Amino acid sequence: MKKVLGDKKAIAIFVLPAFFIYAVFALIPIGYNIYVSFLQTDLMSPSQFVGLKNYMNLFKDSTFKLALKNNILMVIGSLIAHLPVALFLGNILFQKIRGSHFFQTVFFLPSVICGVAVGLTWTFVYNSEFGLLNKFFEIVGMESLQHVWLSDKKLALFCIIIVVMWQFVGYHMIIQLAAMRNISGDIYEAAEIDGASKWVQFKAITFPMIKPILKIDAVLIITGSLKYYDLIAVMTGGGPNHATELMSTYMFYQGFRTLKYGYSASIGVVLLLLCICSVFLSNFVFKEREAKQ
Amino acid sequence: MKKKVVSMLLTGAMVCGLMTGCGGSGSGSSGGSNSSDDTITVMCVGTEADEYVAGYEKIAEEFSADNEYGVKVKIDFYENEQYKTKLTTLMASNAVPDIFFTWELSYLEPFVAGGKTADLTSYLDEDTEWRDSFADGTLDLVSYDGKTYAVPTQKSLCVMFYNKEIFSNNDVEVPTTYDEFLAACDTFKSNGVTPMALCGSDAWIPAQFVQQIAAGMAGDELFQSICDGSEKWNNETNIKAAEEVKKMADQEYFNNGFIGTSPEEAREIFTSGKSAMWFMGAWEVGNLMVSDIGESIGVFTMPAYDSQYDNISVGSIDTSFAVSENCKNKDAAVAFLKYWTQAENEGALLYDYGRIPANNFEIDASKLSELQAAVIETSNAQVGLQPWWDRQFGAGEGVEFNNTCVAVLGGEDAQDAFDELQQFADDNANR
Numbered sequence: 030m031k032k033v034l035g036d037k038k039a040i041a042i043f044v045l046p047a048f049f050i051y052a053v054f055a056l057i058p059i060g061y062n063i064y065v066s067f068l069q070t071d072l073m074s075p076s077q078f079v080g081l082k083n084y085m086n087l088f089k090d091s092t093f094k095l096a097l098k099n100n101i102l103m104v105i106g107s108l109i110a111h112l113p114v115a116l117f118l119g120n121i122l123f124q125k126i127r128g129s130h131f132f133q134t135v136f137f138l139p140s141v142i143c144g145v146a147v148g149l150t151w152t153f154v155y156n157s158e159f160g161l162l163n164k165f166f167e168i169v170g171m172e173s174l175q176h177v178w179l180s181d182k183k184l185a186l187f188c189i190i191i192v193v194m195w196q197f198v199g200y201h202m203i204i205q206l207a208a209m210r211n212i213s214g215d216i217y218e219a220a221e222i223d224g225a226s227k228w229v230q231f232k233a234i235t236f237p238m239i240k241p242i243l244k245i246d247a248v249l250i251i252t253g254s255l256k257y258y259d260l261i262a263v264m265t266g267g268g269p270n271h272a273t274e275l276m277s278t279y280m281f282y283q284g285f286r287t288l289k290y291g292y293s294a295s296i297g298v299v300l301l302l303l304c305i306c307s308v309f310l311s312n313f314v315f316k317e318r319e320a321k322q
Numbered sequence: 323m324k325k326k327v328v329s330m331l332l333t334g335a336m337v338c339g340l341m342t343g344c345g346g347s348g349s350g351s352s353g354g355s356n357s358s359d360d361t362i363t364v365m366c367v368g369t370e371a372d373e374y375v376a377g378y379e380k381i382a383e384e385f386s387a388d389n390e391y392g393v394k395v396k397i398d399f400y401e402n403e404q405y406k407t408k409l410t411t412l413m414a415s416n417a418v419p420d421i422f423f424t425w426e427l428s429y430l431e432p433f434v435a436g437g438k439t440a441d442l443t444s445y446l447d448e449d450t451e452w453r454d455s456f457a458d459g460t461l462d463l464v465s466y467d468g469k470t471y472a473v474p475t476q477k478s479l480c481v482m483f484y485n486k487e488i489f490s491n492n493d494v495e496v497p498t499t500y501d502e503f504l505a506a507c508d509t510f511k512s513n514g515v516t517p518m519a520l521c522g523s524d525a526w527i528p529a530q531f532v533q534q535i536a537a538g539m540a541g542d543e544l545f546q547s548i549c550d551g552s553e554k555w556n557n558e559t560n561i562k563a564a565e566e567v568k569k570m571a572d573q574e575y576f577n578n579g580f581i582g583t584s585p586e587e588a589r590e591i592f593t594s595g596k597s598a599m600w601f602m603g604a605w606e607v608g609n610l611m612v613s614d615i616g617e618s619i620g621v622f623t624m625p626a627y628d629s630q631y632d633n634i635s636v637g638s639i640d641t642s643f644a645v646s647e648n649c650k651n652k653d654a655a656v657a658f659l660k661y662w663t664q665a666e667n668e669g670a671l672l673y674d675y676g677r678i679p680a681n682n683f684e685i686d687a688s689k690l691s692e693l694q695a696a697v698i699e700t701s702n703a704q705v706g707l708q709p710w711w712d713r714q715f716g717a718g719e720g721v722e723f724n725n726t727c728v729a730v731l732g733g734e735d736a737q738d739a740f741d742e743l744q745q746f747a748d749d750n751a752n753r
Contacts, residue, residue: 069753072414073436086753091742157579158587177582180523182732266403268525269581270729283753285410286717288432292753 059301066294076291083295093296096274099186100255103193103275104307107254110194111201112247118198119206120231133206136199144196148263151192155179155264179265182272189260189273196260197253201246208242209235244315251307255300276300361394362655363419364643365409368399371586373608374675375399381670385661391654413438418646420655424472426463426639427709428716433644434466440645443469445656452660455681460639463709472644473659474680475668478603479637479707480530481700483610486618488515488598496620500538500627507575510598518570519597521588522581522731525724526712528567530636531601532727536563537634537708538626545708555723555747556740564730564740566627571731581732604697605640607676611691621696623704637701638709639680719747 066083070076087093118136122129139147154161155178163175178188212235220230258277261267267274267282274282276296284293364382368375382395398419400408405423412418413433424430433439446453446461453461457477464472484496492513497503507517521527536544540559547553570576577583577591592600593613601624610619626632643662645655661667665683672679673689678701687695712720726743730736 071432071436073432073438083753086749089749091745157582177579180582180732182729182734268523268725268728269732270525270725270734282717285407286721287750288410288717289753290414 062294062297062301065291066298068291068294069289070291071288072290073288079291083292084299086292087295087299092271092274093276093279095271096276096279099273100257100275100303102186103190103254103257104251106190106194107197107250108247110198111250112243114194115198115201116205116243119202119209120235122202122206123209123235124227133203137203138199139196140200142196144259145263147192147196148260151188151260152179152264155188180269182269185265185269185273189264192260192264193254193257201250204242204246205239208239212238240315244311247311247315248308251311252304255304255307276303360392361396362421362649362651362658364395364397364421364423364658365405365419366397366399366423366641367402367405369401373612374671374677377671377675377677381662381667382658385658389654389657389661391651391657393651393654393658395658416648418648420649420651421643421645421658424464424642424644425713426472426474426642427713428720429713430464430472430642430644431466431716434471438647439471440647440649440652440655441469442471442473442645442656446470446473449660452663455663455665455683457680457682460680463639464642464644472642473663474639474642475663475671475677476605476640477637477678477680477701478605478640479635479678479701479704480534480601480624481604481621481635481697482624483592483600483602483606484620484622485592485595485598485615486620487615488595489620492598494598496622497625499629500625503625504570506598507570507573511574516577516591516597517575517599518577519583519588519591519600520576520580521583521585522728523584525721525728526710527585527588527602528731529712529724529727530603530710532560532563532567532730533708533711533723534601534624534636535566535627536560537636537706538624538631539563539628541628541631541634542706542708549714554744555719555726556737556744561736561740563627564727564736567727568730568736581728603640604637604676604678604701607693607697608674611676611693616691616693619693621693621700623700633704634706634708635704636710637704637707638713641677718750719743722746722750 067078067080068076069079069082122133122136153159157163157175157177157180160178162178166172166174176184179185216234217230220234225233256277257275258281261273261275261278262281265273267278271279277300280293280296280300283289283296366378368378378397382397386394409418409422409424413436416438418438424433430439456474460474460477461470464470464474488510489496492509492515494506494509495502497506510517520531536559539562544553544557544559548555548557571580577588577597580588583591588600589602589606589609591597593610593615595615604621610616623633623635626634643659645652645659649655663681665681668677668679668681669683669686669689671677672685672694676691676694676697678698685698690698708714710720711723714720715723722743726739729739
């Protein structure tokens with residue numbers, strides 16, 4: 030077996046099919062997208078090479094700036110829910126409390142439901158006339174808190190961020206929990222004999238040992254919320270008046286609705302660059318901490 | 323060891339085979355649906371909930387059963403938003419079905435400019451009887467540089483539907499002036515009836531109301547000046563009209579929480595007798611006729627703010643169909659459209675579903691319900707129709723106009739909102 034793995038041809042045979050798929054569905058489209066982003070085109074009439082004009086227009090476009098800001102809020106919201114909160118929940122379940130398997134399943138459940146179904150369900154929850162939330166406020170007599178949640182410019186985005194937080198907290202919790210379960214029980218036993226409290230155990234054993242996983246998780250969270258699309262598309266479609274627009278939905282709007290594919294491609298490139306940057310950034314942050322210790 | 327390498331190679335080959343297999347069958351099936359010579363594929367907007375879908379399908383079936391080209395016609399229906407996405411994708415990848423539903427003016431324009439749609443002028447010129455059957459000016463809305471690229475099957479305009487029972491219960495007459503309209507709203511409001519059902523979640527719906535009010539303030543001239551660029555989006559009239567609608571919202575003339583109400587919910591509010599009026603396109607007649615209050619619905623045009631501009635409505639042609647350039651059997655496709663726009667079929671659509679035809683023919687008044695007759699009468703009484711802004715300007719400026727109206731209703735200052743719209747229009751021209 031070792032010999033096979035040392036053989037370059039054999040490696041190529043293993044890697045090529047996957048690479049082929051990756052190239053066809055990721056690398057080539059990305060390359061083509063970068064090319065299109067330098068054009069002014071509707072992909073039907075002859076297109077025109079405009080150099081960096083699309084990018085220059087982007088930074089004058091107030092809707093794009095709003096989308097960028099919304100994306101950053103989305104990243105922040107997701108980071109809060111999917112690192113500290115997920116870690117907290119994961120750590121509770123890690124303590125072998127009764128029914129921890131049950132809770133594990135319950136927390137994980139939302140992330141296996143398809144995004145469209147989640148979006149529709151929450152649209153009903155937020156509905157201003159018969160929605161669960163407004164009805165709840167009515168029953169407890171706090172009518173002043175009732176809102177038209179998803180059509181209120183100031184609230185709509187936060188309503189959606191909360192759903193995203195809720196939906197994926199279990200997913201990240203499971204990743205982190207799996208990492209915790211990989212830690213050898215001996216270490217905890219030794220710590221307990223030394224009289225370490227649960228908090229100290231977490232701080233000195235669990236956290237440092239799952240840090241590599243947290244790093245990957247952070248990258249997943251940031252890129253995931255930068256690319257986020259489905260709930261917005263289902264729940265508000267970017268409205269009211271672009272208040273919940275994210276880069277991905279604005280890209281869709283500029284491409285498929287206004288037929289400005291070149292402009293839309295340039296949004297895609299910015300999105301790609303931001304995702305790459307976020308990977309480097311989180312690598313950097315976690316490396317710094319490692320060095321300190 | 324060799325054996326293992328060979329077996330791995332074979333595995334690799336199998337994987338590749340599987341993949342190409344998938345790819346092959348995928349493209350095969352999509353290619354098959356629009357390239358086979360004896361099936362004409364039509365793409366259209368519609369959902370199960372729309373009454374007219376059955377009528378369209380009947381036309382396709384009858385044509386398929388007997389035509390000189392021996393073709394079968396298959397109509398695929400898609401929900402509105404889904405349709406727009408699908409069509410633009412198919413356009414960009416050159417896989418448009420033979421006949422496709424289109425809106426007029428700006429919507430069709432890029433497809434025409436990109437050479438994706440067949441020029442129908444020669445077919446219309448050959449059969450002048452067919453060409454002349456379309457009402458005056460309707461074909462102009464789907465013509466570019468003097469060539470016609472689509473045929474309309476419907477005419478539509480925005481009207482105010484009202485519940486006669488609620489009107490008589492509250493001793494309110496059909497308003498003929500703008501002030502009477504406001505007074506009527508006021509009466510309903512103080513009697514605890516919602517004056518108007520309005521959907522705010524789909525931006526074009528409040529926007530068409532704002533456009534209607536603006537039309538009543540400055541008439542067709544404003545519309546034309548915005549179209550030719552001599553008047554800006556942030557002109558006084560647009561702002562005043564938006565403020566006027568906002569004022570109605572503040573007076574609670576619309577249903578509670580209207581800004582989040584969906585189109586279906588707004589219709590439901592009206593048809594369940596909770597609101598006295600509903601401002602909507604006449605295409606809803608089919609749905610209204612089968613509703614619980616179908617018998618007691620009447621219709622009037624929104625009285626103009628300035629009465630010299632009465633009877634100018636937001637309206638246009640509707641449900642136009644274009645033939646794609648890569649359609650293999652254009653003659654058959656055109657023949658189908660010709661069949662569709664025959665008096666007999668357009669008549670059936672009118673009598674059964676209340677679709678106002680885009681062509682002229684003798685209407686059998688005895689087959690019309692009271693509501694249909696009223697709508698036709700209203701339609702004929704119009705001295706001017708101005709297309710919806712989002713059709714005139716398409717996505718981009720048109721859609722941003724809609725968004726701007728929603729923003730104003732959501733509490734943003736009208737002047738600021740329309741200034742932003744103008745800014746967008748200036749920027750967007752250049753993208």
